[in-house]
Amino acid sequence: MSLNISDLVNEDASLISRRCWSDEGVYALEKRGIFGKSWLFLGHESQIRAPGDFVQAYMCETPIIVSRGQDGGIYANINSCTHRGLPVCRADHGNTKRFVCPYHNWSYSVEGNLMTIPQESEVVRKPDKTQLGLKRVPRVESWRGMIFGSFDEAIIPLDEYLGDMRFYLDAFFDRFPAGIEFMGAPHRWVINANWKLPVENQLGDVNHGAFLHSAIIPIEAQQLIEKLGHSVVTTPGHGATFRLMPENTPVDDVAWGMEAVGSIFGGDEVQNYLREIQTQAHERVGDLRSRMKGLTYGIYPNLSFLWSNTSFKVSHPRGPGKVEYWSWAVVPADAPDNIKKILRTNYSSFFGPAGILEQEDSEVWAQQFLGSNIDFADDRPYYYGLGLGEEKPHPDMPGLVSVTANEFYARHFFTRWKKELQAAEGPL
Amino acid sequence: MSALSIEVTPEQQRQLERFYFHEARLLDNRQYLQWLTLLSEDVRYIIPSRVNVQVNNRARGQEDMISVEHELEGEDSMGCPHREEGYILLMLRAERAYKINSWSENPPARTRRIVGNIELMEHSSDTLSVLSNFHLYYARPGSDNILYSGQRRDTLLSQADGFRIVRREVVLDYAAIEVPTLGLFF
Numbered sequence: 249m250s251l252n253i254s255d256l257v258n259e260d261a262s263l264i265s266r267r268c269w270s271d272e273g274v275y276a277l278e279k280r281g282i283f284g285k286s287w288l289f290l291g292h293e294s295q296i297r298a299p300g301d302f303v304q305a306y307m308c309e310t311p312i313i314v315s316r317g318q319d320g321g322i323y324a325n326i327n328s329c330t331h332r333g334l335p336v337c338r339a340d341h342g343n344t345k346r347f348v349c350p351y352h353n354w355s356y357s358v359e360g361n362l363m364t365i366p367q368e369s370e371v372v373r374k375p376d377k378t379q380l381g382l383k384r385v386p387r388v389e390s391w392r393g394m395i396f397g398s399f400d401e402a403i404i405p406l407d408e409y410l411g412d413m414r415f416y417l418d419a420f421f422d423r424f425p426a427g428i429e430f431m432g433a434p435h436r437w438v439i440n441a442n443w444k445l446p447v448e449n450q451l452g453d454v455n456h457g458a459f460l461h462s463a464i465i466p467i468e469a470q471q472l473i474e475k476l477g478h479s480v481v482t483t484p485g486h487g488a489t490f491r492l493m494p495e496n497t498p499v500d501d502v503a504w505g506m507e508a509v510g511s512i513f514g515g516d517e518v519q520n521y522l523r524e525i526q527t528q529a530h531e532r533v534g535d536l537r538s539r540m541k542g543l544t545y546g547i548y549p550n551l552s553f554l555w556s557n558t559s560f561k562v563s564h565p566r567g568p569g570k571v572e573y574w575s576w577a578v579v580p581a582d583a584p585d586n587i588k589k590i591l592r593t594n595y596s597s598f599f600g601p602a603g604i605l606e607q608e609d610s611e612v613w614a615q616q617f618l619g620s621n622i623d624f625a626d627d628r629p630y631y632y633g634l635g636l637g638e639e640k641p642h643p644d645m646p647g648l649v650s651v652t653a654n655e656f657y658a659r660h661f662f663t664r665w666k667k668e669l670q671a672a673e674g675p676l
Numbered sequence: 677m678s679a680l681s682i683e684v685t686p687e688q689q690r691q692l693e694r695f696y697f698h699e700a701r702l703l704d705n706r707q708y709l710q711w712l713t714l715l716s717e718d719v720r721y722i723i724p725s726r727v728n729v730q731v732n733n734r735a736r737g738q739e740d741m742i743s744v745e746h747e748l749e750g751e752d753s754m755g756c757p758h759r760e761e762g763y764i765l766l767m768l769r770a771e772r773a774y775k776i777n778s779w780s781e782n783p784p785a786r787t788r789r790i791v792g793n794i795e796l797m798e799h800s801s802d803t804l805s806v807l808s809n810f811h812l813y814y815a816r817p818g819s820d821n822i823l824y825s826g827q828r829r830d831t832l833l834s835q836a837d838g839f840r841i842v843r844r845e846v847v848l849d850y851a852a853i854e855v856p857t858l859g860l861f862f
Binding site: 338339340341342343344431432433435436437438459460462463464509513572576577585588589592593595596597600601602603604607608610611612614615618 | 723725727728729730731749751753754755756757758759760761762764765768769772775777778779780818819852853854855856857858859
């Protein structure tokens with residue numbers, strides 16, 4: 249079946265075709281037009297502190313090794329031997345001098361350069377090893393310790409790509425003098441869903457909470473979200489939601505982490521730690537941002553940050569109907585170990601594969617994919633029109649701002665998505 | 677973990693089996709509130725995450741090179757276990773099952789647990805360390821049929837009216853997590 253991209257998303261993106269979520273041809277275009285052209289999240293510098301340290305990552309379905317070179321630089325290479333294509337790294341993380349292919353033992357340096365070909369000595373004409381390293385991701389840049397890579401050599405600098413999202417990201421990052429760190433290997437959860445729905449969920453859809461999660465989230469908390477909640481789109485595809493607490497809100501009602509299980513079970517020690525961070529927030533991030541009590545963030549195309557339960561997540565596609573959803577617990581880098589161990593449960597108890605809340609999200613994501621595949625319903629695209637045109641600039645905050653029920657975050661995402669797919673259309 | 681289990685009398689073994697079979701039946705019958713009564717109030721319920729680790733070259737030739745323990749990011753690690761729960765969170769999960777708006781359990785999954793390989797590893801006064809294996813068949817309406825497999829490392833407290841679970845660590849046998857949830861009672 250041939251598809252016309254302009255038929256999938258209408259003019260104001262208030263109607264989204266079911267095929268956006270389920271069509272193989274659309275997915276092939278997404279790979280080329282979006283995952284081949286964007287900055288994609290690879291990991292955090294806290295995971296690769298020492299020369300030789302490495303972690304695995306993905307750029308869409310392409311396996312990547314992210315490593316700290318002997319020169320202290322950060323390298324990203326495709327995890328596939330130049331000789332026969334096998335992965336040269338099998339561990340989730342570690343420290344090494346060489347990546348070795350099991351098939352014929354071609355070996356690569358931690359920077360991805362081909363070092364030895366064991367068979368070389370037996371042949372007369374030696375291959376030019378300088379041309380046969382692992383395929384390097386052409387652009388790798390970091391911001392606040394977050395490492396991104398792009399297959400597009402001509403892409404704009406990462407700083408510029410993140411744009412005004414940095415204002416909102418710093419509302420979190422800048423609270424911590426030593427920054428943040430990721431704890432351990434990511435939880436890698438395979439869900440039978442399209443990659444865009446977890447992204448949309450974290451980009452701005454906090455309003456499903458009152459309904460899907462009503463068995464767990466108290467109604468009072470949800471009412472407060474509706475009352476104080478702001479939804480922001482800085483650049484189409486990037487967005488943030490947060491509660492903006494009134495001036496003179498008591499520390500305990502605004503402090504990051506105070507509403508989560510870690511502070512409840514962690515007692516005075518954890519609570520005093522969280523209060524101390526909040527007390528310094530005014531000075532570190534300014535009055536307005538010190539009153540932000542974040543909910544969800546999204547960075548186009550597939551990185552999410554859940555402030556309230558402090559987790560980074562990446563939605564790695566595995567075809568139109570499958571996603572490998574990675575998530576990490578995130579903690580302040582200079583927190584004492586015992587406090588880090590308590591704070592990680594803010595994430596793991598409620599999100600990730602064992603999370604009390606996210607088991608409900610993953611369920612609806614999978615059900616949405618089923619609904620996106622049914623026949624005789626193509627004249628019933630999904631309705632994305634809530635709050636159409638109601639978002640406005642804000643005097644004190646960058647981007648377009650609105651109430652959380654406004655679905656503009658998703659409309660902006662799909663407007664960008666459509667444009668990028670159209671640019672990629674043409675013979676494969 | 678290489679030690680042989682403690683030599684037990686058939687009666688002692690039967691007592692442990694009776695406890696575990698009863699527990700499995702309660703869970704399969706969705707009687708989670710009754711299951712909670714099998715827990716000690718200071719219970720710890722842990723599911724380590726499972727990592728693909730780099731082989732330590734210096735350990736080659738030794739069993740330790742591929743020890744399961746290296747793959748586990750548990751409570752004491754600086755990684756991130758899947759679950760580190762006490763009674764309150766377990767109670768939250770149990771009670772959630774009886775709410776009409778617990779959408780991922782509506783309709784509820786059909787489960788069958790087979791518990792075996794029950795080994796008493798340590799026994800001191802009223803405290804027992806017990807290993808057991810399980811297969812948990814999980815059929816979810818509108819979704820897949822799934823087999824969970826794993827080992828339970830329990831600490832039980834022996835009381836006049838039966839055992840209480842003081843600690844349970846569940847080692848799940850997964851490569852990728854291709855199940856709808858790790859939030860079940862294993």
